[in-house]
Amino acid sequence: MYITGWTALLAVIGAIPAAITRSQDVAWLWIFGVLTLAMVDAIAAPSTRSIAVRRDVPHSVRLTESTQSTLTLANTASRRVRGAVRDAWPPSAGAGKNRHRYSLTQGHTEVFTTPLTPTRRGDRKAAHITLRMEGPLRLAGRQRTLPVDTSLRVLPEFASRKHLPARLARLRELDGLSPILMRGAGSEFDSLREYVIGDDVRTIDWRATARRADVVVRTYRPERDRRVFIVVDTARHSAARVGDAPRLEASIEAALLLSALAARAGDRVQVVAFDREERARAQGASGSTLMPVLASAIAPVEPRLVETDWPALVRLIGDRLSQRALVVLLTTVDIALVDSGALQAITALQRDHHVVIASVDDPDEAAMVRARGDAESVYTAAAAARGRIEQDRVVARIRRGGADVVTALPDDLAPRLADTYLALKASGRL
Amino acid sequence: MTAQVEHTADGFTRRGEGPGVGRRVADAKWFIGGAVLLILLAAIAFTQRADNDYTPLSIRSYEPGGARALAEVAGAQGVHVRQVESLRDARIADPAATTLVIANGAMLQPFQARTILDYPGDLVIIGDSPALWAELGDTLYVGDSPQNSVSARCGQEDAVAAGTLSTSGAVLVGATQTPAQYCFRPTDSAGAVVVFVQGSAGGVVTAIADPAIVVNDTIANEGNAALALRLVGKHDNAVWYLGSLLDTTTLTWTSPDNPQGPAQRADVAASTDFLPPGTGNAVFALALALFVVALWRARRFGSLVHEALPVVIRSSESTRGRARLYRTAGASGRAAASLRAAAATRIGARIGVPRTADRATLVAATARAAGWPVAGVEAILYGPAPTTESAMMSLIEQIDTLEREVHRT
Known part of the structure; x- marks a missing residue:
């Protein structure tokens, strides 16, 4: 049961008869009268069974974009039902106006929409739906909360997609598809064509030239159908905030950009989220189907407060990859890698594959290195410098083993990793 | 409260078929019982409320500081005691057969004190009343005495009948302008507990310095009741005036000699009520309405929704920690x-x-x-x-x- 503002107003109006009669007894009687009337009204209200409700939401929405939750109310009673409905969502679903008034005659339905603008990636599980049925006097009514399971998947923002056109243009240059005076880079034989002025004479295929009257050159293109295996580390380091968001968000952005690029380049992409076990996997899809599958698979991944199990990761990659591949580890490069067995894991992976380690730098620490002024800021600068030196040592050790390391600020990591990929492709090291 | 729900094929949800009325009543029996008990208690409080009164010296008060015992016994003896809260309401028709009791005169104004002392009948003043003392004598005031049991020590017949009083130590000190009998004088200090003054308007003015003589708690001690009953019950009627800060009226009475009664002060009469009548009741009704407003606002439209949020530890915290360690260690x-x-x-x-x-x-x-x-x-x-x-x-x-x-x- 609930009472409406009208009941409160009616109670307030009781001041007038109390003032006229100058009697406290009248005030008491008025209040009891109002409350009794409200109770009678609540009893006379329609049953909470009289409204059936359905909630529809789209399967997924990209972060920062808006969508809506659609409520359909159907009156199953044999009388008119008036009241209100609340479509409850957790705060980070960013629900706008979620309380709606309805008035339904027998057998009718009405549709309400609640705008949603999620503020956080992941699965947003909708909360309950609360229904209020007003009594005939509108003084009070019945209230009932129904658990309605609905879930909205909030996909990663993929803000780094703005870097994609520039990288795709570079990819076309590598492919030799762009109308430029440069042969396609890469190491894989593509085709033979007639020599035109400007071609590198070293690419002339003399045997083919001998067979024909024209001078024929070989064209090359980058290797295709290579395997790209991206690992997003979701262990404790990914939970720490860098800038405004957990480190994991920057890793996911980088994974998405690299996947989009590699898929366009004709490589086969697998993405895995891993800490002590596999948390998400996207594989098997290619071309235009890859990105939706990948975004949906990685959307519910949350950081876990555990240490990465590096040997298990090596075993997992061994199981999944049968041929040489590019393995990209999106993790955190710091002194802790030395103790955790990560270096051994990288060495083991490097034997069969080419490994790229990508790590998010903290813009705060970049600012702290330059801190001056009082003793405290100098100590802070010293601590940040010490961290930087330790990281440099770890990076140097990894590079000595042959792996590549990319460290960048959160916004720069995705394009830097994409550039590294393009450079590897151009040099035929995949 | 979440309900059992019923899902239909086309995705709709509604509350499931609930238990029967009998079952629901059985489930809610404690709640219903509690509500009935609460309503009963409220009803009892409502009916009993008007009878009691918590104002000190009120003849309707059962409290230790009330004077109901005195009024009840006097009533049983055939004395009609009427309590008034403003002097204007006294409207005494027969001063010769009516005793005016000023039960709490502490807040009287001098002009009110003058009209009281002009009263032609018998007058009893209980407790301290500076305005009345100023009219009776220049130097009168209520002082303290360490003695709690005082004997009459005068020839006044009511005092002699009472014999000894049990007091809380208040005595009236000083002399009156008109002749007076000072009774119940403590032996070791100045003053008297009861003073009988020959009033200027013809009646006897009896000043009782100590309210302990008439209140429920101590009226039964020693000769207190005797004195109180003899004074209040001297005539068939008694008007019991309970002073209050809001009362700015003057005494009203009529007698065969003076059918108009004392002149009312026009200026005072004009300014008695500075708020519209019924304001207090309206405020009371609004206070009750506030409770309903609270009920309205307090009822939530479904419960709050909780959500697990990601950690907010900055990545640079460890660096800052290291900096503090450097600093502490110098x-x-x-x-x-x-x-x-x-x-x-x-x-x-x-x-x-x-x-x-x-x-x-x-x-x-x-x-x-x-x-x-x-x-x-x-x-x-x-x-x-x-x-x-x-x-x-x-x-x-x-x-x-x-x-x-x-x-x-």
């Missing part, structure tokens, strides 16, 4: 070493000295790039570790200067 040497190493790495990268180059190569290249003496650069980048914070600060200054100079080339 590790200026180690801090300087870190900053030196970082600066050397940056300078090396800028002027193209490989990481693997040894110390002498870097120093020489830096000195060349900055145009500084080699010894000076050596001292800055690889000199002895500073032992104090101030030494560290000046070293940092030098490192920064060196870095800027290198940059300039």
